[in-house]
Amino acid sequence: MITQSEYKSALERATLMLERAGIAITSEEQKRLEIADFGLGQLEQTGLEVLTYVNTERVCAKEIVMFPHQTCPEHWHPTKASKLGKEETFRCRWGTVYLYVPGESTPNPACKPPAGSEDHYSARHEIVLKPGDQYSLYPDTLHWFQAGSEGAIVSEFSTRSTDDEDRFTDPRIKRIPEVQKT
Amino acid sequence: MITQSEYKSALERATLMLERAGIAITSEEQKRLEIADFGLGQLEQTGLEVLTYVNTERVCAKEIVMFPHQTCPEHWHPTKASKLGKEETFRCRWGTVYLYVPGESTPNPACKPPAGSEDHYSARHEIVLKPGDQYSLYPDTLHWFQAGSEGAIVSEFSTRSTDDEDRFTDPRIKRIPEVQKT
Numbered sequence: 001m002i003t004q005s006e007y008k009s010a011l012e013r014a015t016l017m018l019e020r021a022g023i024a025i026t027s028e029e030q031k032r033l034e035i036a037d038f039g040l041g042q043l044e045q046t047g048l049e050v051l052t053y054v055n056t057e058r059v060c061a062k063e064i065v066m067f068p069h070q071t072c073p074e075h076w077h078p079t080k081a082s083k084l085g086k087e088e089t090f091r092c093r094w095g096t097v098y099l100y101v102p103g104e105s106t107p108n109p110a111c112k113p114p115a116g117s118e119d120h121y122s123a124r125h126e127i128v129l130k131p132g133d134q135y136s137l138y139p140d141t142l143h144w145f146q147a148g149s150e151g152a153i154v155s156e157f158s159t160r161s162t163d164d165e166d167r168f169t170d171p172r173i174k175r176i177p178e179v180q181k182t
Numbered sequence: 183m184i185t186q187s188e189y190k191s192a193l194e195r196a197t198l199m200l201e202r203a204g205i206a207i208t209s210e211e212q213k214r215l216e217i218a219d220f221g222l223g224q225l226e227q228t229g230l231e232v233l234t235y236v237n238t239e240r241v242c243a244k245e246i247v248m249f250p251h252q253t254c255p256e257h258w259h260p261t262k263a264s265k266l267g268k269e270e271t272f273r274c275r276w277g278t279v280y281l282y283v284p285g286e287s288t289p290n291p292a293c294k295p296p297a298g299s300e301d302h303y304s305a306r307h308e309i310v311l312k313p314g315d316q317y318s319l320y321p322d323t324l325h326w327f328q329a330g331s332e333g334a335i336v337s338e339f340s341t342r343s344t345d346d347e348d349r350f351t352d353p354r355i356k357r358i359p360e361v362q363k364t
Contacts, residue, residue, distance in 0.1 A: 021204060023204075024274075024276075024314035058240075060339075091243075093205075131206030132208045133208065134235060136238065157241055
């Protein structure tokens, strides 16, 4: 659960980061920027600030704002029967983001999983994305990512987003954010 | 046909515009930035500078740089048998872009088709996109667009791009650019 005060503060902070990066959004978009704490109640550690530009049956594009060291927890986009899971490309626009995928463990990785949640993180192959760098993830691929010390802004280009179908390694996670009513 | 000198000059200019807008690209990307004159040999009037970030079977994302008053000529993305045509969302990142689609003719539109090519432009309903504004186009929809007096940078989020399948109103158009060999 995100409190109203956390929500407002995160919204303001994410808006300022977009502005600083020269990424224009409309006032209508600013109002629907999603503050997601993944149900863990520790937004600074595990969370994302997401603006979905478009999400049709075929295409989705988002801007993802991450506070310093904020983590998107490990998950995958499952293929169900003949319906391929979500495919996505992350393109770093500002700051640094560290992406972890299956493969050889990177010695001395830049990030650690959030304290207390280590058991729910298994991908250990590190991809470093700085502005202009990007990486494509195909369906059913485990991944998690964490921003560097300045935070990060990442564009996501993908097939349709169906966030409620995402599968997380951590069973405590709730993808759809709950914000306390005023 | 684009001469080597036109190519180099357009590449440099597009790169500077991206830089000025705070859009980071890698040096590898800079080298493969596409300079497209649509075969008309009048790049300043009819042309685009395009960086394709990703183009898989399912998803495509591009950054489109447009010089002042430069026009992308009228075209559509055809559905073929059961294969749906390309769907695309244009999001203005910098400058102003005027998009023309079927519908009621806009009185006193901001743009005119390039001189001498008027017969090959029919969509007359104007959509004005400034930074943060976007518009989605579904398959088989005629459209053309022109940058304002400062030029424009537009992100395109779409299904797979198959440029050679695009259909242009102007039969003289060749979508795949030819650059003079040195």
